[in-house]
Amino acid sequence: MSTTPVIATEGVGKRFGGFRALSDVTVAFYSGRLTSIIGPNGAGKSTFFNVLSGAFPPSEGRVLFEGRDITGTPQHVFPHLGIAKSFQITNLFPQLTALENVRLAAQAMKSRFDIWTKRETLSELKEKAEDLLDRVGLSKRRNDLAANLAHGEQRSLEIAVALASDPKVLLLDEPTAGMSPEEARAMMDLILKLNEQCSVILVEHRMKLVMGISDRIIVLHHGQLLAEGTPDEIRNHDEVRRVYLGQSV
Amino acid sequence: MTLDLFLLQLFTGLALGSIYVLVALGLSLIFGLLTIVNFAHGQFFMLGAYVGAFTLGFTGNFWLSLIVVPIVVGGIGMLCERFLVRPLYGRGIDYPLLLTYGLGLILLELVRIIAGTQGVPFNTPRLLAGAVDLHFFFFPKYRLFLIFATAVILLALWILLEKTSYGLIIRAGARDQEIVQVLGVDIGRVWLIVFGIGVAIAGIAGVLAAPIRGVFPEMGVPVLVEAFVVTVVGGMGSLLGAVIAGLLVGVTFSFTSFFYPEMATLSMFVLMALVLVFRPRGLFGRAGVLG
């Protein structure tokens, strides 16, 4: 197994004005794994996710991708590196069809300033989009506007859009947010399948969902790294139990 | 450059900057709370000058006009906000901007129709005419008064915002409108008053500038651009930014017109360009406010 982590953070901290959201978080994510980031509300999961996915740079520390320092790299460069993300609150192109959403995402890898070719001639993009929609189970909805999809379908579309860049790492922020238990389980199955192709890092606040599927779990609390290990290790971790037992998960 | 000359240019710049500060302040205040760029702001400046001129003409009392102007201009502003701008909230950031632009055109043309295209006279009040000996140089009394008046207005505004409960609501509303509404405050009333205050300040700037700039319908047109430059330099929504940037632009203009007169007007744009290159959000702007 390669010893260079695919993504790693060193001493990452984040301040928003006077408020400290993260301090000194040092973790490594290895290739091929499915890692979940959990923690109670306000633990800093979303902030950490945003640092990992390039939404904003950390106030302190570094972020490394395959050993290279990518701290402060602008958001739009991330997919080109191989890191794709989905958002916690569904963030799609609402008035474009599901197919166009994915096609446009795929196009970013191929052509960004071409003003002359007719779009239709880039048929490989359309095929790829069809294929991705199929993988997430949205083929039937390909011509529907993203805004008209059901919530669960939109979450699946988010994933298809993220996959369009052929990422090495897929970052998912609460992919099951707002879903019913059946939908959530289906989503988790999908994510497991995707893990066969790329590393997955996901943020979840429902601990039960991730226990069964994760290779590793990271627990954040008050912006700091509380624990890190396999699901079993985490389940039996004293600190983690203390932090969670006071809360209804 | 001798010390005397330096100080003279500096003070001239401060006097000039005072006008910029007042106009930019109103603009930033309105933007900070209502998220509207008031493209009619220059015309409210112009209105202030005209209302002041007419009050002066009727009563012969300059000080009275200083009181009447903010009331009248603020009142007009509140009417406009209530009936023209308010319906557009939530429709997207461009719509109020465009509406205020149209409003500005209407105001300008109405003034042309009502008061004629040639402008009206506005003489420096006798009490403030002449120059005063400031040891290093002689300085026009009126310009000194300008600086002083601006400082007073700034102080009044600061007291309102920092020391009164009303100011607290305004500042809170600028940060998070929903919370303020949940707490039972009629946010519509707050918007109304803030818009009124914002344009009232522009109006005062207009009447204060009148003895120097004259009073004519197009006087507000360059003012809008100047206000924008100051706001970009200072940072949109930042009141401290408006003050610092306004004075900075004024002083820059003053020194440039001494050394290199043809470039004077362009100097503020160069300043703006520099800010855009090195600190696009403005000197005191909040990162991520707009981009």
Added chain:
Amino acid sequence: MATDSTAVGAIRNRGPLEGVRPAFDLIARQRVLFTILFLVVLPWLAPYKALAVNILIFGLFAMGFNLVYGYAGMLSFGHAALFGLGAYGCGVPIAKFGFPWYVALPLGVLIATTAGVVIGWFATRSRGIYFAMVTLALSQVVYYVVYQSIWLTGGEDGLRGVSVPSISLFGIAEFNLLDPTTKYYLILIIIILALWIFSRILASPFGAILEGLRENEKRAAACGYDVNRTRWFAFVLSSVFSGLAGALYAIHLSVVPIETLHYFTSAVVLMMTLLGGMGTFFGPFVGALVYLLLQDVVSVITVHWQLVVGCLFVLLILFFPRGIWGSLMHWLRI
């Protein structure tokens, strides 16, 4: 704006306009063709030919502006600089240096585009509201510089002597530009070319990116698109069209009034785009037509045209933000 069948799946509104839906559907899909058809017959519909030429020119100007505002979602208050520099950039070589039209015209476009690169770069460093302010400020700089350069541009009096009485193509055909009809159709050829290019841009991958950017900028960035650079590019493209319009304007009028650079001109093109319908292909020409016709009619009645414009602005924004063509398209669910 639909170029595929997404509208077909939508629920149709069985309203009074239902009967003409197929016609409008066809127009929306063959937009370039219909625009050309309309413009070909325009001289015979317009009260006088010079107005028709103005409609062509301002339609092109508005089309360029529409790329930035309607399609890319950036409100620019500085397009007068692009239009005006196109006009002066073409006019000065002809009037002061005796350049032939076929050199001056591209030169005008080049100068306008260069301004677009510079202004666009500064402006796209700041988004949203700042953008409008910065474009306004920078175009005022252009106005001021040109105004002061009396020796070159004529300053306040404008540039005179941009006379192109006739055009000879390859020494074969000679076209008399003093004849309004000839002038119209010659300019129309250039406009048609521009329309075709514009249509290609919209149908290109870049056009798709502009759509996405307008919908959701954050998402576009997360997909890998450099938002700033894309916007800058859109602005530069826009300046090509607006600059070309300016260059044609100089030739059309034989003078270049200083007002072309004034920020009221920026407001006029904005007004035309709003009137017609932003983000629609046909909109800018509809808007130019309505605005110029209105101006023609109103100017006979009163000298206070700006007041009318102001009221029109306010009414449009409050009640018809989609504009004429845009509202039609919307009501017909196209």
